[in-house]
């Protein structure tokens with residue numbers, strides 16, 4: 001690798017690391033930021049296979065600083081691997097399950113990852129056991145196999161999408177280790193600033209870099225981080241051979257976005273908590289799902305294993321699916337769109353997606369809180385919810 005790591009990254013706090021990690025060596029007149037390198041191939045001898053890079057599908061110098069920064073943030077001892085999308089990273093991770101093996105996965109996993117696992121299971125590549133990830137007994141039974149084969153992989157996502165259930169990460173990782181299963185944690189919702197899956201016992205951390213890490217809703221990118229050389233080698237091989245690589249511009253944009261991650265997360269988390277509290281007492285809201293609320297079933301676990309509660313919250317609107325749709329339509333500042341983790345606040349009714357499990361309520365709205373002023377976000381939600389209680393046909397006042 002031509003890129004020198006920052007001098008003592010382990011001594012730096014995470015909110016410093018997002019700024020300091022992945023910088024070019026300090027050489028006179030060198031750029032402060034790593035440049036974008038556009039090359040599909042690299043000069044070698046042409047007579048023997050030599051050099052570290054060889055070809056653009058195997059490596060690109062623009063990937064290195066981002067992979068270094070993500071690895072340092074997650075506390076991995078090896079450079080992370082970036083992929084063309086979060087699902088490309090998920091595909092590489094699922095490839096580690098031996099043929100005929102067993103995968104245990106939350107029923108409320110990110111939809112794309114769940115569909116991928118379901119389709120691969122339907123082809124007979126492996127057996128899929130979906131679980132309520134907040135229910136320890138159920139997950140442990142699925143891991144040990146209760147008379148059947150034990151699991152080969154445990155997929156963790158906590159908090160889950162979109163139900164925001166919180167898994168008992170350390171306990172489940174120990175249980176998975178005991179049966180020899182590889183543990184993959186999708187840490188997209190939390191970011192490494194809020195939750196450190198490798199420290200909690202996970203083997204691999206997965207990110208949709210698309211979301212908080214890049215942070216500006218203008219990039220699709222994924223990443224995996226691990227400290228296990230055997231797993232990293234297999235994942236790197238998968239990336240090189242299956243070809244789901246990142247474009248250099250996307251990698252560059254993601255590192256640029258990462259520089260402000262700590263500020264963005266701090267702001268959006270504080271706003272999410274404030275909005276959750278206010279929504280919790282609003283007459284137009286049946287229920288708020290957010291582990292930051294003391295009344296939330298995941299609160300105690302979240303407090304124990306996360307340094308915050310994230311910036312995604314869900315509400316169930318009083319009056320069912322129609323009322324939930326009316327709220328989305330009445331909003332002005334909040335953008336109706338899927339995805340999360342950008343600077344702008346987004347909202348969507350999840351059951352509009354055909355693949356969403358029917359355990360997700362019809363009246364559930366998922367809110368990704370951005371970095372706007374919380375009072376403007378609240379005013380918009382409040383007026384939209386208040387319209388529900390107005391008579392539809394308007395005599396007006």
Ligand SMILES: *Cc1c(COP(=O)(O)O)cnc(C)c1O
Pocket residue numbers: 085086087088110112113161186188189207208209210211220221222
């Ligand atoms: C968006 C998302 C993914 C998929 O990432 P893409 O970058 O869209 O491929 C995976 N997991 C979670 C939790 C996500 O939010």
